[in-house]
Amino acid sequence: MAEVQFRFRADEPVADPAVTVDAFGDQTNAAAVRLEPGDDARDLLPHLERLQLVEVNFPVFGDGRGYSSARILREAGYSGELRAVGEVLVDQIAAMRRCGFDAFAPDLPLDPGDAEAAFSRFTQVYQPAADGHAPIWQLRHG
């Protein structure tokens, strides 16, 4: 289990182990679930209230389905921890953050300096996403 290296939340992380989507459906007291790339994030929508942690797995960094899963959950109003796990590389974390991830537990720890640079590199964004950052067109036109 990789450690959470970056977390942008004030609350305490849940201690529950993240169960699979299938198991989660059966265990009515589970609060943490793990989404694989092939899972449908919308299967979780009926359970958002009891969910405190969603881990989204990136088994290979090139599989970008987790970015959609994250946004979908945030768009549905999920406000718990959204944690990127797996092959999470420093050059992806900024985009992941934009998609709604607020915690990162990469298999291989990232260089903190590189991560900081990555998070702060782009101060403006062209399109709205799950981070609420005003897109450039909004700054242009108010």
Add this chain to the structure above:
Amino acid sequence: MYKYDTYDQQQVNARVEEFRDQVRRRLEGHITEDQFKPLRLMNGLYLQLHAYMLRVAVPYGTLSGAQMRMLGHIADKYDRGYGHFTTRQNIQYNWIKLEDAPDILADLASVEMHAIQTSGNCIRNTTSDQYAGAVADEVVDPRPYAELIRQWSTFHPEFSFLPRKFKMAVIASDTDRAAMRLHDIGIRIVRNEAGELGAAFYVGGGMGRTPMIAPCIREWVPIDQMITYSEACLRVYNRYGRRDNKYKARIKILVHELGKDEYARQVEEEFAHLLTLSIEPPLAELERIKAQFADPPFESGLSDDLDRSDPDFALWIDANCLPHKRPGYIAATISLKPVGGIPGDASADQIRLMGDLAERYSFDECRVTHAQNVVLPHVRKADLFALWQQLDAAGLATANLDQIGDIIACPGLDYCSLANARSIPVAQKISQRLAGKARDIGELKLKISGCINACGHHHAGHIGILGVDKKGVENYQLLLGGCEGADTSLGQITGPGFDEDGIVDAVETATGVYLSNRQGTERFIDTYRRIGMAPFKEAIYG
């Protein structure tokens, strides 16, 4: 044309610094090649046959004189004195050093250019009609919409690791001059009976191993929902496009396997959801962009006459020039296909000259076409002769637009590590063999790909050639009857392949069959469609 504001400039500047840092980390060994590769691809940097190759984005093919001059400068300073214009309106440099790449991107950024997302599994350069703003048959200039799409797709955080590359094209006329239906998403801007603008979406076209013509997924999307609908199309693809097999990973496979109705239904669902989130740029943003594509200050009362007394000039006018929407003006195509030359290549001097000529004669604007030529869209007829003389002196006045000498060819095995066969020598030989008959043959779009990836668009050629590897020896298949445009069709293979001399002979034979059988003003493609494959097959294989 579009000019960056401080936000746009900030984005490309940040990207340059990001890439500079990524290159440093690669050279210092902090990241592996496997980790670095997608990052450099997303900045257009390939590792190719002879060196790194950089693909610079030319959004919807449009360039200013200053930008062309910078492209020439880059060719001289960082490369070996030339560049290659591509079938997606971009430019490529073949001899780039990794250690120079960040500086090149910085130079590009200084003239509002970049190499962002010209490779990688992300949304690529959005292409458009090379005559946008100059032709009478467009509903509107499609390029502001392409610019909206460019900004929306740049650094899109959800769509940077798609199953595969994603290519979009936008047109705004019935005549499709951008091969729109052979794209992952093709958009045609249309007007309804109420005079409102909307977008017709065609999704799932493409060439490569399994060429497909994009079906229409939605005939009408209100123009102020175009980005939201695009986002829905992409999200469905990102979630459900195949990731198990690289050769089945394009959206065309998804649309084909789901069926267009089911794909459209899934998009509709996502679209309804996304509409509740207000992700569409406001109309004010479209208007802001449109204002930068307003007509240049055309003069009125200009003469529409042309002095055709020079026979070479007259030939060039007839072959390469297109009537303009404004009297007294004309759109001129600079051919980058000299007889026996390398299709799409231009020297640094030629690139700089084209920039100067664009500035002087075309309101500082030129367009790269997906046929690997360059258009000066707004030339005063009064200036055309002087322009032609300067082009002629620089070897840029070949009068062969859309003729058999106007060959579209990928770089092929001379340059590309994906290729199975060389394409350029075949192009050169055909060009030389048929130079004398080219004018008589008339319109014939010949397209050559050096491998099944079809970067030469051979499926869409009236005559198409596909290079293959036959037991380590180069071999060439001949296809007939492909066509872009509103009547898009895919070429059919004639039969067994040929060696290099054989394919040149076969092409010549095919043109002979056409010349013997044509009726009236039939073009090659018309005669082929009328008489079918059989007479060609008979003549070629005996």
Add this chain to the structure above:
Amino acid sequence: MKILTGNDLKTGAVTWWDGVQWSLHVEDAVDVGEHADTILAREQATRRVNAAYAIEAVKDEDGVRPAHIKDRIRALGPTVRPDLTLKPADPAAGNWVI
């Protein structure tokens, strides 16, 4: 014979393993026999080369001849621009590729 080829990491130039380092000239390529994988792994990690791989080749009167036309083009340069190849003055260089 089995030879190793790749691209210089910094410049992208095509290189060939000569037993000690990476040469720009295919004539310098040596037979690595069964040691290809070991050498490749080590060299990729040292970053003296990028994306290197092993290929078959023969030694003939012209020197070292890669088995596949693609690698022969890599060895020489683009056949359509003799001036940009390693042998610009040799009119027969393109024939060697084929």
